[in-house]
Amino acid sequence: MSLVCSKLSFSYGSKQILNDVSFQVKRGQFCAILGRNGSGKSTLLSCLCGLLPAGSGSVSVAGQDMLSAGRESVARMMSLVPQEHGEIFPFSVLDVVVMGRTAYLGAMSRPSEADYAAAGDILKKLSADHLAHRNFNRISGGERQCVLLARALLQTRETLLMDEPTNHLDFNNQYSLLSRIRTLCRERGTRVVATLHDPNLARIFADTVVMLKKGTVIAQGPCSEVMRPCALSDLYETPTRRITTREGLELFLPEKALEAPVLDGYPKAQSNS
Numbered sequence: 666m667s668l669v670c671s672k673l674s675f676s677y678g679s680k681q682i683l684n685d686v687s688f689q690v691k692r693g694q695f696c697a698i699l700g701r702n703g704s705g706k707s708t709l710l711s712c713l714c715g716l717l718p719a720g721s722g723s724v725s726v727a728g729q730d731m732l733s734a735g736r737e738s739v740a741r742m743m744s745l746v747p748q749e750h751g752e753i754f755p756f757s758v759l760d761v762v763v764m765g766r767t768a769y770l771g772a773m774s775r776p777s778e779a780d781y782a783a784a785g786d787i788l789k790k791l792s793a794d795h796l797a798h799r800n801f802n803r804i805s806g807g808e809r810q811c812v813l814l815a816r817a818l819l820q821t822r823e824t825l826l827m828d829e830p831t832n833h834l835d836f837n838n839q840y841s842l843l844s845r846i847r848t849l850c851r852e853r854g855t856r857v858v859a860t861l862h863d864p865n866l867a868r869i870f871a872d873t874v875v876m877l878k879k880g881t882v883i884a885q886g887p888c889s890e891v892m893r894p895c896a897l898s899d900l901y902e903t904p905t906r907r908i909t910t911r912e913g914l915e916l917f918l919p920e921k922a923l924e925a926p927v928l929d930g931y932p933k934a935q936s937n938s
């Protein structure tokens with residue numbers, strides 16, 4: 666019961682953005698997509714859920730072909746939390762979350778009390794129930810991110826696509842949110858495909874990683890096997906070192922951080938590769 670992306674390609678006009686991208690994500694697994702700015706991460710998410718038409722290749726979820734499926738069928742199998750979220754009609758947060766039920770409603774029907782209860786329940790699980798009656802346009806960027814995550818979780822239990830979910834979040838909330846997402850997905854068996862800019866967040870929270878360089882997958886597999894300094898040096902085109910904490914946690918830093926003048930006067934960082 667996997668999401669299977671096979672030989673997916675996409676171009677904007679004559680500019681090839683994705684080249685034969687293939688990977689799989691099982692139920693309950695968190696897959697991080699890593700790559701430099703402009704490497705095609707957001708484009709990949711848009712192609713997976715049919716917002717952009719793939720030039721070739723296939724995408725299936727639990728054996729169901731997503732590229733030929735109708736919008737509602739796709740929406741029941743995949744939900745996308747976008748990177749940017751501008752102002753919308755001044756809906757309450759609860760109304761925005763309940764929009765996650767749209768794919769399940771008939772043309773003229775309205776969300777039921779049960780839909781609203783489920784929306785409130787998801788907000789509570791994300792510790793965001795205090796926002797329920799606020800105007801969506803008047804909450805902070807990080808709070809909006811959380812509300813759109815709640816909407817996506819209400820939309821489907823199958824697959825969550827997240828474009829830079831930590832974008833608007835402070836240092837503490839980045840860890841809180843990813844930790845909650847991982848727990849929720851394990852409990853519900855939801856697959857997560859998330860683009861991340863910080864390889865350390867991927868190392869801590871993801872099960873698998875796909876490294877995308879100029880639209881081509883250069884490495885993929887379990888984080889513990891694939892996330893090596895040489896692979897990250899190649900991906901980000903900057904020499905990268907691994908630092909292992911006393912607790913055994915592996916973290917990565919570009920060498921330029923270790924050489925930065927700010928380290929003057931501090932004990933030298935212990936790096937082991």
Ligand SMILES: Nc1ncnc2c1ncn2[C@@H]1O[C@H](COP(=O)(O)OP(=O)(O)OP(=O)(O)O)[C@@H](O)[C@H]1O
Pocket residue numbers: 677682700701702703704705706707708709
């Ligand atoms: N509408 C568009 N028309 C033409 N080219 C585009 C369009 N949108 C994006 N691109 C180009 O496609 C490439 C991939 O963009 P994409 O947004 O997928 O990269 P990304 O890896 O998500 O980048 P970032 O990490 O900066 O968000 C970039 O070269 C970008 O300039």
